[in-house]
Amino acid sequence: MAPQTDILDLIHESVVTRDAGGRVLSWNAVSEELYGWPRLDALGRNLHDLLKSRHDAPVEELEARLLAEGRWEGEIVRTTASGQERVLDVRWSAERDVDGALVRIIETARDITRRKAAEDALRISEYRYRNMFQAMAVAFWEVDFTGVGAMLIPLRDQGVTDLGAYLHAHRDFVRATMEQAIVADVNAKALELFGATDAAGMIGQNTARFWPRDSEPAYIDALVATMTREPHLVTETQLLRLDGSPIEVLFTVSLSQENRRRGVLLIGVVDISARKQAEGALQRLQAEFAHAARVSMLGELTASIAHEVNQPLAAITTSGEASLRWLANDEPDLDEVRGLAGRMVADARRAASIIARVRAMAERREPERIALSLNMLVEDVRTFLAHELRAQDVGIELNLQPDLAMVSGDRTQLQQVIVNLAVNAVQAMAEAGVPDRTLRFTTGALPDGRLTLAVEDNGPGLPPEPGRLFDSFFTTKASGMGMGLPICRTIVEAHGGEIAGETIAGGARFVVTLPATS
Amino acid sequence: MPAKPLIAIVEDDDSLRPALIGLMRSLGYDGAGFVSAEDFLAADALGTADCLVTDLQLPGISGLDLAARLGGERERPLPVILVTARTEKSIDERGEAAGLFCLLRKPFEADDLISCIRRALDS
Numbered sequence: 001m002a003p004q005t006d007i008l009d010l011i012h013e014s015v016v017t018r019d020a021g022g023r024v025l026s027w028n029a030v031s032e033e034l035y036g037w038p039r040l041d042a043l044g045r046n047l048h049d050l051l052k053s054r055h056d057a058p059v060e061e062l063e064a065r066l067l068a069e070g071r072w073e074g075e076i077v078r079t080t081a082s083g084q085e086r087v088l089d090v091r092w093s094a095e096r097d098v099d100g101a102l103v104r105i106i107e108t109a110r111d112i113t114r115r116k117a118a119e120d121a122l123r124i125s126e127y128r129y130r131n132m133f134q135a136m137a138v139a140f141w142e143v144d145f146t147g148v149g150a151m152l153i154p155l156r157d158q159g160v161t162d163l164g165a166y167l168h169a170h171r172d173f174v175r176a177t178m179e180q181a182i183v184a185d186v187n188a189k190a191l192e193l194f195g196a197t198d199a200a201g202m203i204g205q206n207t208a209r210f211w212p213r214d215s216e217p218a219y220i221d222a223l224v225a226t227m228t229r230e231p232h233l234v235t236e237t238q239l240l241r242l243d244g245s246p247i248e249v250l251f252t253v254s255l256s257q258e259n260r261r262r263g264v265l266l267i268g269v270v271d272i273s274a275r276k277q278a279e280g281a282l283q284r285l286q287a288e289f290a291h292a293a294r295v296s297m298l299g300e301l302t303a304s305i306a307h308e309v310n311q312p313l314a315a316i317t318t319s320g321e322a323s324l325r326w327l328a329n330d331e332p333d334l335d336e337v338r339g340l341a342g343r344m345v346a347d348a349r350r351a352a353s354i355i356a357r358v359r360a361m362a363e364r365r366e367p368e369r370i371a372l373s374l375n376m377l378v379e380d381v382r383t384f385l386a387h388e389l390r391a392q393d394v395g396i397e398l399n400l401q402p403d404l405a406m407v408s409g410d411r412t413q414l415q416q417v418i419v420n421l422a423v424n425a426v427q428a429m430a431e432a433g434v435p436d437r438t439l440r441f442t443t444g445a446l447p448d449g450r451l452t453l454a455v456e457d458n459g460p461g462l463p464p465e466p467g468r469l470f471d472s473f474f475t476t477k478a479s480g481m482g483m484g485l486p487i488c489r490t491i492v493e494a495h496g497g498e499i500a501g502e503t504i505a506g507g508a509r510f511v512v513t514l515p516a517t518s
Numbered sequence: 519m520p521a522k523p524l525i526a527i528v529e530d531d532d533s534l535r536p537a538l539i540g541l542m543r544s545l546g547y548d549g550a551g552f553v554s555a556e557d558f559l560a561a562d563a564l565g566t567a568d569c570l571v572t573d574l575q576l577p578g579i580s581g582l583d584l585a586a587r588l589g590g591e592r593e594r595p596l597p598v599i600l601v602t603a604r605t606e607k608s609i610d611e612r613g614e615a616a617g618l619f620c621l622l623r624k625p626f627e628a629d630d631l632i633s634c635i636r637r638a639l640d641s
Contacts, residue, residue: 314533322543
């Protein structure tokens with residue numbers, strides 16, 4: 001036995017032999033290490049008692065199987081001398097003599113404790129994942145991505161460095177990748193959202209049918225994120241149900257290491273149609289509101305507008321009278337009459353353009369987005385308010401910075417903001433009975449590139465509750481709805497800007513800050 | 519009068535001023551236009567005009583202030599006809615105090631303006 005024991009000590013597995021009664025006959029070096037029992041302590045002991053062998057089935061059953069079949073292999077849990085649990089992969093062989101009597105049982109064992117722990121952790125994690133996948137109120141898809149990867153990887157070898165640009169330029173290729181992306185699994189919420197009666201209706205399908213043409217840019221973003229290993233992508237887009245009807249969704253792609261190894265993308269889809277509808281309704285409501293306020297503000301300016309139109313009308317009448325007198329002469333001066341007639345036409349056109357401008361301000365339109373000059377808007381407003389300013393004896397100062405960048409926005413809306421601020425200033429100065437009333441417009445740019453327009457007056461300054469200035473229905477004026485400033489703020493913020501008011505030495509200042517066009 | 523009467527028109531609206539001058543010419547008068555009271559005062563017209571037609575609202579001092587200032591400017595006072603769109607009663611009183619020859623409300627009938635001017639020239 002001695003030579004064999006030496007060899008056994010060189011083996012990297014635990015080798016233990018025992019007799020028919022289960023008592024330890026040999027115990028190699030690895031067994032000492034593994035179980036913590038020195039050879040002398042283990043020899044002669046009952047193996048299963050010593051190590052507290054445990055299995056799902058009783059150990060006796062395993063022994064019985066061993067005797068019947070001559071071998072057994074499986075996993076056994078044992079406790080070491082220091083009380084630690086180990087999971088072992090064991091193999092037993094029964095050695096018999098020529099008469100068939102059991103001589104001894106030879107066991108080899110390998111410690112698989114760590115591997116088992118990892119497997120268990122994975123199984124638990126997988127279980128949890130599956131539970132969440134199914135239970136989530138978010139629609140989840142697992143999409144088999146391997147076919148798509150196979151299409152994309154060769155692109156690098158072909159010299160494509162900007163994947164996004166390539167995909168945008170090759171939409172047929174993009175469609176082809178959609179056809180290679182196969183639905184591997186979907187949860188209950190996904191079935192509901194996309195209108196499938198059961199999972200079989202979606203599993204195995206390629207994803208092309210779910211992507212409308214206009215949503216391809218979002219799909220391209222997802223592909224690029226996958227290939228550049230960005231772990232999470234979130235974007236808004238529109239997808240199609242099984243029946244082809246569109247849904248507004250929030251679309252997220254989770255690209256965890258593990259999923260990537262499996263060649264699978266986890267896609268989350270949240271239905272935001274309700275939110276989109278609410279946003280749409282809110283915007284329409286705001287537009288109606290702004291329209292109502294615009295019309296109401298126009299009411300305040302009616303006297304000024306009527307006067308502006310009456311001037312050219314009076315001129316036309318006067319020129320008409322003059323023409324009639326010339327024509328009543330014995331020798332009419334036709335050159336004079338011609339001049340008068342020409343002037344009448346010009347005045348009629350001027351009246352028409354004033355009316356058209358007023359109509360444009362009162363009309364309900366979709367806001368436009370064009371490049372505008374802040375300085376020109378101020379000049380427009382000065383022209384529009386010229387009469388009102390004269391009537392109220394308000395001097396006007398313009399400090400307009402030349403070569404200012406443009407702002408992107410709706411001309412009518414921004415004019416409305418400036419007019420409102422100016423009218424507020426004029427009314428404040430009038431009510432306070434200020435002599436030497438001055439309205440100052442200053443344009444400029446901030447270091448961060450944003451544009452500013454300041455409207456200053458030398459009236460009494462802001463009311464005692466400046467924080468409520470922009471609240472709806474807050475007004476200190478005897479007449480007026482208090483809608484002007486809140487509407488101004490809505491418009492300015494819709495243009496990506498800010499508006500603020502403050503009292504300054506000798507009056508009030510309102511500053512509108514707007515982003516410049518890029 | 520040997521020469522044609524000169525009617526000074528002080529009106530800042532660029533449509534109405536030329537139209538009024540045209541009307542004066544159709545009546546056989548000469549018309550001279552000014553965009554503000556200051557322009558009129560600075561020009562020679564003060565001595566040579568036979569009648570002044572002015573709007574109330576002007577860029578600098580008002581037509582009423584102009585009329586009041588002209589009160590003691592010459593031997594023979596310059597008749598001033600004030601035209602205005604404002605409707606306040608107070609303007610009538612102030613107009614009287616300033617010695618206006620005529621006060622007309624806009625929109626005015628051309629005939630009314632013409633008869634005022636004729637009476638002013640005859641006085």
